[in-house]
Amino acid sequence: MTMTSTTSPATSPLADPRLARGMAAQMTLRDRAIAEGARPIGWKVGFSTPAALAKLGTKAPLVGFMLDRKVLAAGATVALSRFSGAPVAEPEIVVEIGTDLPGGGDEAAARAAIVALGPAIELVDVTPSDDPEAILAGDIYHRHVVLGPRASRPGGVTADLVSRVLRNATTVATPADVTANTGGLAMLVRHVADTVAALGLTLRAGDLIIAGSITAPLALTAEDRMLVHALDPIGEVSVRFA
Template sequence: MEPTADALAALLHRARSGRTLLDGAREATGLSLDEAYAVQDRLTALRLGEGRRRVGWKLGYTSAVMREQMGVDAPNHGPLLDDMVLDGTVAGGGAEAAGHLHPRVEPEIGIVLARDLAGTGLGIADVAAAVAEVRACLEVVDSIWLDYRFTAAQNTADGSSAAGVVVGPVLDVDPAECHGIPVELTGDGTVLATATSAAAGGHPLLGVAWLAGELAARGRGLRAGELVITGGLTAAVPLRAGHALAARFGTGAVVAVRRPAGETDAGCAPPP
């Protein structure tokens, strides 16, 4: 018998709090996507009950390269909470991402909304009219699932692996044209991957429109001031202890993140 949404949310919450990974081959193996979003809602409620605030949303698997890497065939979404947000505009080696389980990093286009946005059938122009800023971002994903082996539903229940977002400089671009930005991901001076921002489903704003429609189906909407990160543009790269990763957007905007030396990855929970 599959656990209830409340029970699975509590399991995910305990595991992350206790720095213990779960084996996707043993836990929640029959979870449907609708059930997964119910779990995600209950997990978010547990986190909000600890005094955290929701400040936006993340999109997962909007790019073909990320879907191929993780074996997921459709986008999903999860919440961004206030303690996930790191300032990537301060000089000096990048923001520090500490205390994660087994973090990976991917460059993303971030969208900050100037006004509320809700409804289905929105287009690029509708979303562009609601954009306050386009930001260079790095997402820190940190799955609760061992070795990042999960179904789409398991990943969705865990908030699409959302754990951190380094919010970098504002990109000087018309929001309607934010799909043509070249991106280069580097580590230790080596280029690890390149892409353009169109990798996010053809256009980052299409992902925001999709999210607005998904939320509308659940009686929700996007709010002014919220940040939406629109999906990884390259494959996710492990963030090793004592190392840093950086992304250059266009010809100038750089955002970086580092992991403290001495950190170790989490281990898996033993079988019951």
């Protein structure tokens, strides 16, 4: 895949050679899956907290891709025994993009491109690493995503949203600010647009972005049976485990 950028090499989100190599390997996976019939549905971000950035030696969140074949129906049952590494669940916000968003713009343009939000749960298959190139090459551990209902939210306003997470019969603590652990949604959307532009792609109308875990990632065990993520007042989504 030819990698081009609308930004200068010094300001490109892939200026770090580790990120450039990791994203090139990731795009090879994506291109192969699309050639086999998979349909791209959008992108994901991860490792956005200050602690994660310091651990990896990066300056911005990592970006991965999502395909239709990785989407699970709400309430689906997942066999954790099929994970090759450590199964982890992440309650997230899914952002729907309403207009094409080229790279090189500002956060105001990114904010204007957001049309809807909703709850999501991402399931990741983690083999721990401190190497961002290896993490990117494996699509940031992405295994599945469960998408809940989305509601119109022009500009991606989150001030009134409340995240509630129920693991089995136990409530998981969530921050009052649903973007406290991820960073603002406009910033994340802007970063995704700039990253895919550096790959010669464009963030398109209809693309979905899962914005990173609202809580600390939840390591799953054989005792886990169900996870519910409600994003009030929009709605909720759940997944079961076997």
